[in-house]
Amino acid sequence: MYKMIIMKYDFDRIIDRSGTDAYKLELREKTFGKPDVIPLWVADMDFAAPPSVVNAIRERASHPVFGYTVRTERFNNAIINWLKNRHNWEVKSSWLEFSPGVVTGLALTVLAYTEPGDGVIIQPPVYPPFFSVVKDNSRQLAYNTLVNKGGKYEINFNELEELAANPKNKMLILSSPHNPVGRVWTKEELLKIADICLRNDLLIISDEIHSDLALYGNVHIPVASLSDDIAGRCVTFMAPSKTFNIAGFSTSYAVCSNRELMIKYKRALNRLHLYSGNLFGGVILESAYEGGAEWLDEMKVYLEKNIDLVYDFVKNRLPFINLIKPEATYLLWLDFRNSGMNQKELKSFLINDANVGLNDGLMFGEEGRGYMRMNIGSPKKIIQNALENIEDAAKRKGIV
Ligand SMILES: Cc1ncc(COP(=O)(O)O)c(C=O)c1O
Structure with missing residues (x-):
């Protein structure tokens, strides 16, 4: 259940970060070998900071x-x-x-x-x-x-x-x-x-x-x-x-x-x-x-909705991914171990087939093999696009 908050801040707004030297954008080519993957990796968000x-x-x-x-x-x-x-x-x-x-x-x-x-x-x-x-x-x-x-x-x-x-x-x-x-x-x-x-x-x-x-x-x-x-x-x-x-x-x-x-x-x-x-x-x-307290309370509700969106999407349309909802953070730990892909294939699938840039689970230790970290601190539309990209790529590969 979401708290009844009348939204004052617009977290749906897509703000173009190009030209701001954003790490998340500028290091895509170097990290993923492609300059245009949907950047859901580095842990910052795409929202405007609080007005204060x-x-x-x-x-x-x-x-x-x-x-x-x-x-x-x-x-x-x-x-x-x-x-x-x-x-x-x-x-x-x-x-x-x-x-x-x-x-x-x-x-x-x-x-x-x-x-x-x-x-x-x-x-x-x-x-x-x-x-x-x-x-x-x-x-x-x-x-x-x-x-x-x-x-x-x-x-x-x-x-x-x-x-x-x-x-x-x-x-x-x-x-x-x-x-x-x-x-x-x-x-x-x-x-x-x-x-x-x-x-x-x-x-x-x-x-x-x-x-x-x-x-x-x-x-x-x-x-x-x-x-x-x-x-x-x-x-x-x-x-x-x-x-x-x-x-x-x-x-x-x-x-x-x-x-x-x-x-x-x-x-x-x-x-x-x-x-x-x-x-x-x-x-x-x-x-x-x-x-910033009021902004934060709203932003957290927005994050919960984004997480719910990913959770429902994965459950209904990407059954080869397992997601346990996080209790905190805007970072999702996606379990791909049932996908039948090894880490190299998984990375290639996400980057080359789905055009999505996530953090490789192995960065977090050997225990991260089979996992990817996804940052959902972005407007809902961007998260939805990334999920649809993954679904389309999975369909083309015959995984779903
Ligand atoms: C657990 C944790 N500690 C520290 C940091 C980064 O902190 P700082 O940028 O202040 O060094 C992060 C950023 O993702 C983090 O997740």
């Missing part, structure tokens, strides 16, 4: 001096209020620190809290930089692979317990909500994760960039909000970037109540001189959190 954000950028841009700026109390207050109102999480100003990006933040924690050769646990299939921030810094990956139980992904707690007990492993990088499987971890799951980590003296680095995008009534819980003890072993990364489709700006931040951990994080940030951010990042975070 666009207006704040315009207003600031009307002043022609763009020198160095600082983040003021307003920046931290915007975060404090947002976390209180949207996630029922009370944080203090001293717990907040800027991060140039969430991925940069993850890399900084690897540098700050581990030594070369140490182990870092991740839960594949998972967002590709979770692998690279560990490997690129000469640390070892430890895999706590998620288990697909009849379509619902669950954590293998026995394996996590074993990995945590190995003193080589120093921290867990958690994707919460999880990209790409779309799980919103429940309170019970988070408490179990935290219990294992705390008993084994492991840090939890919680990437909560998708926290504002919990859908269908699912409620995101910041793991650090569960208790002071958990918060004391946790660094959380958040941002308005995915929430409000402003990923091209530097708007992320770390939350950490443990002073010692915070000092180490800041040291890593300072050592690389990454503390400045940019002037628009500050303006934009404030305008998004202060004035």
Whole structure:
């Protein structure tokens, strides 16, 4: 059931992004070998940002001096209020620190809290930089692979317990909500994760960039909000970037109540001189959190409708695809394992026959074999076209 909201924002409008150097468009040829695939890959959306954000950028841009700026109390207050109102999480100003990006933040924690050769646990299939921030810094990956139980992904707690007990492993990088499987971890799951980590003296680095995008009534819980003890072993990364489709700006931040951990994080940030951010990042975070809530509520309803559209289409017309509705995010984890195609054939089918650009499941680890990730953060018409393309191609191939 959709909430009764009279739509004020027009998410159906197709906005031409050509000429804006959009990653999603410009790197199509290089990535897919074709310049015109329908781009449903990189995780940004094709919607206009909230008016509060666009207006704040315009207003600031009307002043022609763009020198160095600082983040003021307003920046931290915007975060404090947002976390209180949207996630029922009370944080203090001293717990907040800027991060140039969430991925940069993850890399900084690897540098700050581990030594070369140490182990870092991740839960594949998972967002590709979770692998690279560990490997690129000469640390070892430890895999706590998620288990697909009849379509619902669950954590293998026995394996996590074993990995945590190995003193080589120093921290867990958690994707919460999880990209790409779309799980919103429940309170019970988070408490179990935290219990294992705390008993084994492991840090939890919680990437909560998708926290504002919990859908269908699912409620995101910041793991650090569960208790002071958990918060004391946790660094959380958040941002308005995915929430409000402003990923091209530097708007992320770390939350950490443990002073010692915070000092180490800041040291890593300072050592690389990454503390400045940019002037628009500050303006934009404030305008998004202060004035974007209504836009977000509508946008989430739109996302749910797009997901429903794909779900019904796949169920009725593309039975070789299996889709479990995500509990959060605008990213769908499509299971093609019943299609009879291997990964190479599947990619060729989607790109060359259907002219659709999705993320290859293998980017998210070996567990992604047979899967593709589809971004539905676009006007409905574009999603509908992509689905019809896949159906036409499947008909030509005799798959449906
Ligand atoms: C789980 C997750 N973390 C981080 C990011 C990117 O964060 P940033 O652009 O702030 O580095 C993404 C983007 O898709 C993501 O899905």
